[in-house]
Amino acid sequence: MSQLHPPKPFEAHPDTLSRTELRKHLRRKRRSLSFEQQQQASEQLALNLLKHPDLHRARHIGIYLANDGEIDPHLYIDLARRKGIHFYLPILHPIYPGKLVFSPYFDGIRLSANRFGIPEPPFPRSRRRPAWALDAVLFPLVGFDENGGRLGMGGGFYDRTFAFSRIRPGMAPKLIGLAHDFQKVRELPIEPWDVPLHGVVTDKRRYRFKP
Numbered sequence: 001m002s003q004l005h006p007p008k009p010f011e012a013h014p015d016t017l018s019r020t021e022l023r024k025h026l027r028r029k030r031r032s033l034s035f036e037q038q039q040q041a042s043e044q045l046a047l048n049l050l051k052h053p054d055l056h057r058a059r060h061i062g063i064y065l066a067n068d069g070e071i072d073p074h075l076y077i078d079l080a081r082r083k084g085i086h087f088y089l090p091i092l093h094p095i096y097p098g099k100l101v102f103s104p105y106f107d108g109i110r111l112s113a114n115r116f117g118i119p120e121p122p123f124p125r126s127r128r129r130p131a132w133a134l135d136a137v138l139f140p141l142v143g144f145d146e147n148g149g150r151l152g153m154g155g156g157f158y159d160r161t162f163a164f165s166r167i168r169p170g171m172a173p174k175l176i177g178l179a180h181d182f183q184k185v186r187e188l189p190i191e192p193w194d195v196p197l198h199g200v201v202t203d204k205r206r207y208r209f210k211p
Contacts (some may be wrong), residue, residue, distance in 0.1 A: 030069030149188030
């Protein structure tokens with residue numbers, strides 16, 4: 001059986017590509033993965049998350065549903081639920097534009113596409129969980145570097161939602177980005193509004209930072 005080989009880590013310097021060009025390039029590379037490569041990456045991601053020291057005591061975790069070639073956490077969700085962990089999906093807040101609210105994610109829940117085409121639960125009135133009440137949040141990245149620099153889709157939803165972590169870091173959940181390891185780049189600029197990550201987990205390894 002032949003071994004699957006994902007693309008190599010991208011080594012372009014930000015001086016050679018704009019953030020917009022880099023975002024397009026990395027999204028195109030992750031969409032080029034085959035189903036088998038995505039499955040293999042999901043399995044390795046699950047193993048790395050299950051052994052992550054920052055998640056050992058977490059019982060309420062924000063998560064996402066993979067699309068656009070993002071690394072898929074579904075296997076980790078299945079395994080972690082057996083340990084009593086509860087998961088929550090982000091929802092675009094209908095009252096506060098640009099922010100997210102989190103709703104319980106369970107088997108059989110009804111999902112519908114938001115304005116970006118991403119499936120999400122209906123906006124709840126009583127069951128939503130505030131961002132500060134989560135133990136950890138696992139969210140997708142487009143790119144990252146070893147210094148904690150990150151590149152998202154450009155909407156700024158996570159930055160606005162977790163901006164409070166700059167003022168009250170003790171209230172902040174562990175913020176951990178997920179990505180394919182080839183999405184690591186040499187260096188990314190850290191913008192003033194970027195909320196610091198505690199780490200990144202890929203199909204190859206765990207990266208830990210000091211926010």
